[in-house]
Amino acid sequence: MTISTGPRGRTIRVFLADGTPTGILTAEIMASWTGKAIVAPRSRLADLLSRPEVTRTSVYVLSGPDPNDPLRSKVYIGEADSVKARLVQHNADEAKDFFNRVLVVVSKDENLTKGHARFLESRLIALTQAARRATLANGTAPDFNLLPEADTADMEFSVEQISLILPILGFDFAQPQATIPSPARPESGPTAIFEMKAVGVTARAVETESGFLILKGSTARANGTQSWETYKGLRDSLLERGQLVPTADPNTLSFAEDVAFASLSAAAAVVYAGNINGRAAWKVEGTGQPYKDYQEAQIRHVADA
Known part of the structure; x- marks a missing residue:
């Protein structure tokens, strides 16, 4: 047993x-x-x-x-x-x-x-x-x-x-911040690391039960595109709270801690400082496989079992 x-x-x-x-x-x-x-x-x-x-x-x-x-x-x-x-x-x-x-x-x-x-x-x-x-x-x-x-x-x-x-009951005020899951949990398999490299910045992230977690030390573009509207307020809020901080490079910001996002596109938009499709922008580290293809492969594996 x-x-x-x-x-x-x-x-x-x-x-x-x-x-x-x-x-x-x-x-x-x-x-x-x-x-x-x-x-x-x-x-x-x-x-x-x-x-x-x-x-x-x-x-x-x-x-x-x-x-x-x-x-x-x-x-x-x-x-x-x-x-x-x-x-x-x-x-x-x-x-x-x-x-x-x-x-x-x-x-x-x-x-x-x-x-x-x-x-x-x-x-x-x-x-x-x-x-x-x-x-x-x-x-x-x-x-x-x-x-x-x-x-x-x-x-x-x-x-x-x-x-x-x-x-x-719809209250998240005391919910702990997301943490990096164990790299090898038998019930879920190895944890995938996702990366996003664009406009001179590099960010790494993992999926957690609390959201899409961008890891400390990842970088984001400081100056967004003129047309950027979606999630711009979120980026400004992260700056105000000190979770996203300026670096020696005026064009680059850095994540001072792990930060969880409600969606891949929210995470990608903050890194890119512009409107972007997160399911296409985030790729499995070391493979170049877009998140969209990675997730569909996971679903097919379960559906065909």
Whole structure:
């Protein structure tokens, strides 16, 4: 018998409380976690406040687009003995005008204490800072580590479960940045390295579950074509955040860290500084095979098996 050492399957139950996918949702991880996540659009805040869960000690997140960077979200993470009262305050606060969704995490067995909530708040803030996917609206980042050893272990488990649920509910603010996959995983085969050489720059990348990852040290053209519009704002955002930096050559930029992109064309456009088809521009390193042909060969291999 073969025993798998990889991640185990999980069952997550998402309930549409009012029967619509854009209304109030609840999410639970079956048979492994006593927590419960509740999500609501700001337009349904009154309905959320009428639910009994929000009168308990909870950790919560306000999320919406960053008005200063449309390519990123902005979040505020907090905790309260009564989230209901706190959300009423935030709704009237002009500084919190950015949020359009609310996430509340409670304990189904009502055993979440003030100390537990402060610990969860601290850990979620730290994860958000490390992920660098969203602008954090919190003025402070409390470091709370005063729980007993057993409680700390329980809350770290809760952090793991919350991190698992967040992307399913449409929140990516705490999702870790993509990492380079193992070069030889039996279940997926060797990892292909892709390269793009054009206009005097060279970039290398790999595919990951979180996106197309351009590797640190890759270069990109500094001055784009006059007709370039698509993904230009993304390039400017990377420059502002220091992920893409100038070099001694005024015509060249360099990736200061690994950066994940949602699509091959987005990655290619930032490197090329112009409109370009990523499926044709990226090629398997050392072979010259375009990504399009590489992917089709992978699909044919599986389809013909």
